Amino acid sequence: MWSFSYIANEIHEWLSKTFNPTWTLIIEMVLAGVAVIGLFAVLGLILVIMERKVSAWIQIRLGPNRVGPKGMMQSMADTVKLMVKEGLTPTGADKIMFNVAPVIAMIVAMLLLAPIAFAKNFQLWDLNIGVLYVSCVSSLMVISILMAGWSSNNKYSLLGAMRSGAQIVSYELSAGLSILTIIVFTGDLQMSKIIASQKTGWWIFKGHIPALIAFITFLIAVTAETNRAPFDLAEAESELTAGFHTEYSGMKFALFFLAEYVNVFIVCAIGATLFLGGWMPFHISTWTGFNHVMDYIPSSIWFFGKTFFLIFVIMWFRWTFPRLRIDQLLNLEWKYLLPISMINLLVATLMAMMGWHF
Amino acid sequence: MYKEPEILSNYALGSNSGVSLGEGDFQINFGPQHPATHGVLHLVITLNGETIKKVEPHLGYIHRSIEKMCESLTYRQFIYVTSRMDYLSAHINNHACALAVEKGLQVEVPARAQVIRVLMDELTRIASHELWWGAMAMDLGAFTPFFHAFRERESINDIMEETCGARLTMNYMVPGGVMHDIHPNFQKRVKDFLQLYKRKIHEYDELVTGNIIFQNRMKGIGYLSAEDAVSYGCSGPAARGSGVSSDIRKIYPYEIYDKLEFDEVLETAGDSFARYMVRIKEMHQSIRIIEQLIDNIPEGDFQAKTKNVLKLPKGDFYTRVETARGELGVYIVSEGGTTPYRIKFRSPGFSNLSVLDHMARGSKIGDLVAMMGTLDLVIPDIDR
Numbered sequence: 191m192w193s194f195s196y197i198a199n200e201i202h203e204w205l206s207k208t209f210n211p212t213w214t215l216i217i218e219m220v221l222a223g224v225a226v227i228g229l230f231a232v233l234g235l236i237l238v239i240m241e242r243k244v245s246a247w248i249q250i251r252l253g254p255n256r257v258g259p260k261g262m263m264q265s266m267a268d269t270v271k272l273m274v275k276e277g278l279t280p281t282g283a284d285k286i287m288f289n290v291a292p293v294i295a296m297i298v299a300m301l302l303l304a305p306i307a308f309a310k311n312f313q314l315w316d317l318n319i320g321v322l323y324v325s326c327v328s329s330l331m332v333i334s335i336l337m338a339g340w341s342s343n344n345k346y347s348l349l350g351a352m353r354s355g356a357q358i359v360s361y362e363l364s365a366g367l368s369i370l371t372i373i374v375f376t377g378d379l380q381m382s383k384i385i386a387s388q389k390t391g392w393w394i395f396k397g398h399i400p401a402l403i404a405f406i407t408f409l410i411a412v413t414a415e416t417n418r419a420p421f422d423l424a425e426a427e428s429e430l431t432a433g434f435h436t437e438y439s440g441m442k443f444a445l446f447f448l449a450e451y452v453n454v455f456i457v458c459a460i461g462a463t464l465f466l467g468g469w470m471p472f473h474i475s476t477w478t479g480f481n482h483v484m485d486y487i488p489s490s491i492w493f494f495g496k497t498f499f500l501i502f503v504i505m506w507f508r509w510t511f512p513r514l515r516i517d518q519l520l521n522l523e524w525k526y527l528l529p530i531s532m533i534n535l536l537v538a539t540l541m542a543m544m545g546w547h548f
Numbered sequence: 549m550y551k552e553p554e555i556l557s558n559y560a561l562g563s564n565s566g567v568s569l570g571e572g573d574f575q576i577n578f579g580p581q582h583p584a585t586h587g588v589l590h591l592v593i594t595l596n597g598e599t600i601k602k603v604e605p606h607l608g609y610i611h612r613s614i615e616k617m618c619e620s621l622t623y624r625q626f627i628y629v630t631s632r633m634d635y636l637s638a639h640i641n642n643h644a645c646a647l648a649v650e651k652g653l654q655v656e657v658p659a660r661a662q663v664i665r666v667l668m669d670e671l672t673r674i675a676s677h678e679l680w681w682g683a684m685a686m687d688l689g690a691f692t693p694f695f696h697a698f699r700e701r702e703s704i705n706d707i708m709e710e711t712c713g714a715r716l717t718m719n720y721m722v723p724g725g726v727m728h729d730i731h732p733n734f735q736k737r738v739k740d741f742l743q744l745y746k747r748k749i750h751e752y753d754e755l756v757t758g759n760i761i762f763q764n765r766m767k768g769i770g771y772l773s774a775e776d777a778v779s780y781g782c783s784g785p786a787a788r789g790s791g792v793s794s795d796i797r798k799i800y801p802y803e804i805y806d807k808l809e810f811d812e813v814l815e816t817a818g819d820s821f822a823r824y825m826v827r828i829k830e831m832h833q834s835i836r837i838i839e840q841l842i843d844n845i846p847e848g849d850f851q852a853k854t855k856n857v858l859k860l861p862k863g864d865f866y867t868r869v870e871t872a873r874g875e876l877g878v879y880i881v882s883e884g885g886t887t888p889y890r891i892k893f894r895s896p897g898f899s900n901l902s903v904l905d906h907m908a909r910g911s912k913i914g915d916l917v918a919m920m921g922t923l924d925l926v927i928p929d930i931d932r
Contacts, residue, residue: 249695345576349598349913419689420761428584428687429914510755512762513689515914516598 194490195311222314226300233455234448235265240498241451241505248509269444277440280343287341292438292445294334299452301327306459307381309469309490320381321373324460325366328415331453332358335417335424338446339434350433353516354424358415360523365411367531371404371538372397372464385468390475392467398546400538405465407531412457413504414519416450420511421519458500462493466500469493572596580609584687584917587927591904591916598912603905611931618891623649623723623858626888631717633895634929636676637871639668642721647802647867648878649723652860658849661725662803667738667841668712668720669869670834674745675704676872677827677834684824684921685756688765693756700748703741710737723858725851738842742835757828766821770907770919773818780906781899784874785830786923789823791816796870810837820915823922859886873897873924897929 201221205214239254239262246253254261279288305320307313317323332355339351373379375397376387387393393401414421425433435446462468469489473481514522540546569575578584578591585591588609594602614633618626627645631638643665650657657665682697705715711731712718720727731737756762772782777790787794795812797805813829815822860882868877874896881890900923908916 245691249692250699251695345574353598422689423914426689426914428689429917431583509692511690512685512756512759512765513914514761515765515912517912518761518764 193312193488194309198312226303226314229303230296230300230448230452234451235269237451237455237501238265238268238447240501241508244502244505245509248506272444273441275440277442278437280437282343283437284341284343287337288437289442291334291338291341292442292449294337295331295449296445298327298330298334299449299456302453302456305381306456307385307463307468308493309488312490313382316380316382319379321369321379321384321460321464324456325362325369328453328456329358329362331415331449334449335434338438342434342437344437346430346432347434347436350424350426350430350436353426354417354434356516357417357421357423357519360520361411361414361421361527364407364523364527364531365415367528367535368404368408368411369460369464371400371531371535374535374538374542375401377542381463381468385463385470388467388470389473391473392465392470394465397538398541400534400541401465403530403534404538405461407527407534408461408465409500409503410527411523412461413507414523416453416457416504418450418454418504419508420513422508422513423516423519426513454501454504455497458497458504459493461500462496466496467492468496569594570596573601578916584920585927586683586925589901589925589927589930593913593916595913598914600908600911600913600916603908603916605901605904607931609931610928612928614932615891615893619888622886623860623888626891627721627723628717628719630893631719632928633893633932634871634873634876634897634926635716636679636926637672637873638717639672639720640869640871641876642719643669644867644869644871644876644878646721646723647869648865648880649858649860651867652863652865652880652882653723653854653858655724655852655854657725657803657852659804659846660848661850661852663841663845664726664730664850665721666803666805666808667838667845668708668718668726670837671704671707671738673834673872674831675701675708677831678704680827680872680921680924681752681756684918684924685762687917687921688762690756690762693752696748696751696755700741700745703737703744707734707737707741710734722851724854725849727851729850730845735842735845738838742839742842745835752828757824763821765915765918766819766824766922767817768819768821769911769915770820770823770922771818772903772907776903776906777818780903782874782903783896783899784870784872784924785813785823785826786874786900786903788813788826789815789922790818794875796868796875800868802867802869808837808840810834820918820922827924857886859884860888868894871896873926873929874900893932895929895932897926901925901930 202218205217209217242264243253254264257263257267279285302324304315305313305317305323307316335354336351339347339354372384372393375393376384378384378387388396390396394405417424425435430436435443438446469492471484471487471489471492473484573594573596575592575594578593580588580590590606590609592604592606593600612632614629617629621629627642630641630645633641678697678701682694685693708718709715711734712720772786772790774790774792777787777792782792783794791814793799793812793814798812810833813826813833815826860880862882862884864879864881866877866879868875875894876896877894879892879894880888883889904919904923907919
């Protein structure tokens with residue numbers, strides 16, 4: 191069968207036959223690195239064109255339709271344009287920090303791609319603290335934004351960065367708590383085991399109402415964490431022109447831009463893995479025939495389908511809602527989401543202890 | 549490490565701000581190139597963190613000395629320049645000037661021309677409010693309403709294009725009536741527009757008005773009391789949102805407005821949401837006026853007979869009309885020649901902008917953008 195795990199195994203076997211184990215490991219690491227860089231770029235391109243098409247669809251217009259068939263090559267053209275554009279560094283800027291910030295954003299996004307299970311048995315790094323790793327590394331993103339805002343020597347950038355700092359740090363709490371709800375059910379932090387625990391049903395169904403509440407909290411919190419509208423206060427185009435990346439241009443801007451989209455993909459992938467069963471097909475317990483049909487759909491399609499559905503939902507948010515104000519944003523987190531997710535976690539813990547979930 | 553660029557800080561501090569910079573305060577230049585100012589408005593904002601301490605508008609970036617230019621143009625010509633003041637209510641600007649000239653000439657405008665003028669004014673008002681609605685939602689970070697508003701606005705522009713030959717600066721009003729008769733399709737097109745509008749208007753409420761985020765951003769924000777609205781000289785929806793009756797169409801009726809049935813929209817809350825609702829309801833009132841008139845355009849001349857070269861008698865003439873933004877006054881001083889001796893426009897945008905500092909103090913920078921949105925500032929109207 192042509193699946194990702196099959197291809198990966200073939201490559202691994204061929205390498206093991208040809209080289210000694212040390213060299214095999216080194217070559218595999220290089221291959222994985224190249225794959226991550228490629229994935230970073232490809233995901234960015236796909237998500238940018240997807241966003242433009244989705245927004246066009248919501249806004250009763252056509253969207254890009256000139257470059258390539260139905261405008262699908264538009265983001266390639268944009269990339270070429272951004273690459274040949276001069277990446278200015280403002281005179282008053284802190285040059286080192288200014289230039290390092292977008293690279294950090296990129297590195298964080300790439301690191302986060304590692305523990306995601308893209309298909310059955312196809313995962314770069316199935317470490318035993320997978321979920322913890324994701325929430326740790328994703329909080330590094332705020333550092334690059336703060337660096338960019340501070341080093342730009344621009345008050346708009348500084349305001350955007352400070353907003354972003356307050357926002358990401360706050361919303362990480364409820365994102366973490368809603369992730370914990372699922373961890374309480376599974377009792378494991380490893381991605382592959384979390385997915386395996388959903389063989390009989392996804393957690394959003396198995397976990398009753400607490401899982402549903404956790405899912406909604408998670409969706410709101412990650413929308414805020416990735417600085418997407420209606421929580422895009424860090425950029426806040428109509429208030430702060432472009433927020434923390436006001437002074438960036440060319441490829442340095444593109445790295446922020448791509449990192450934002452890849453981050454959206456990652457949080458949606460995590461959401462799909464925790465709540466919607468990752469690559470697990472949709473099963474209804476007693477319908478064997480139906481379950482077999484579902485099993486025929488490749489696992490990678492299940493994973494990407496769920497992830498892109500969540501991405502679509504987040505894009506839908508962006509093109510529908512107005513932006514919140516900074517104090518409303520923090521009120522929403524500290525006065526509503528955080529208490530709700532804490533109580534939710536308690537209820538989920540009780541359920542897990544009593545074994546009330548399926 | 550944070551170093552203030554010298555030129556900017558001198559510029560901002562050198563101005564007579566009236567508020568001294570305390571610990572942790574800083575000033576930012578909001579504009580003249582900024583996505584939220586919808587033009588070249590320059591605000592120097594004194595901030596403490598995100599909280600506004602002072603807003604100081606700096607004007608003149610799009611000053612074209614229209615008033616001075618008008619002094620060297622004849623009474624037929626100067627009307628066309630005024631389309632460029634408040635380009636969103638070009639018809640209404642032209643209307644005000646035509647009324648002033650007619651007042652001087654003592655010309656009676658034919659009934660048909662009066663109805664056509666009112667129809668055009670109200671269509672312009674709807675088009676202007678549509679654009680305001682989209683742009684204000686965009687200021688709040690919602691992009692989609694802009695495109696929904698433009699769908700309806702586009703059909704008004706098509707009507708304008710067919711009858712006036714232009715979509716934005718129509719130059720349709722002339723002293724004594726309108727430039728030429730309406731297009732044969734005009735009535736059908738307007739009826740089509742009314743249908744489209746009624747079919748789509750619920751989207752406005754679903755997308756924006758009823759949205760919880762939107763209401764939280766608007767309610768209780770940018771409070772303007774009735775006293776302040778009067779003392780700052782606010783007019784139009786900005787004043788009516790505070791409960792100040794200021795509709796020139798009702799108070800000093802011109803053309804046939806006194807024979808029409810429509811309500812002056814008044815809201816008493818005085819906040820951003822009240823100003824928003826005034827404009828939304830005004831669109832409905834404009835629709836009402838159009839519905840009354842569209843089937844009752846009287847036959848007859850579309851233009852009164854006037855001399856080729858217009859000469860106003862010695863004296864001064866003042867007329868006022870209600871534009872989409874408020875009261876527009878036209879003051880002409882004539883020495884008896886073919887050109888005005890002096891012209892002064894009382895533009896609504898200028899007075900409405902003056903209230904911004906008063907409203908914005910103490911609120912957040914995100915709210916400033918929302919307040920500017922609800923004041924519906926058109927920068928060429930402020931600078932002229």
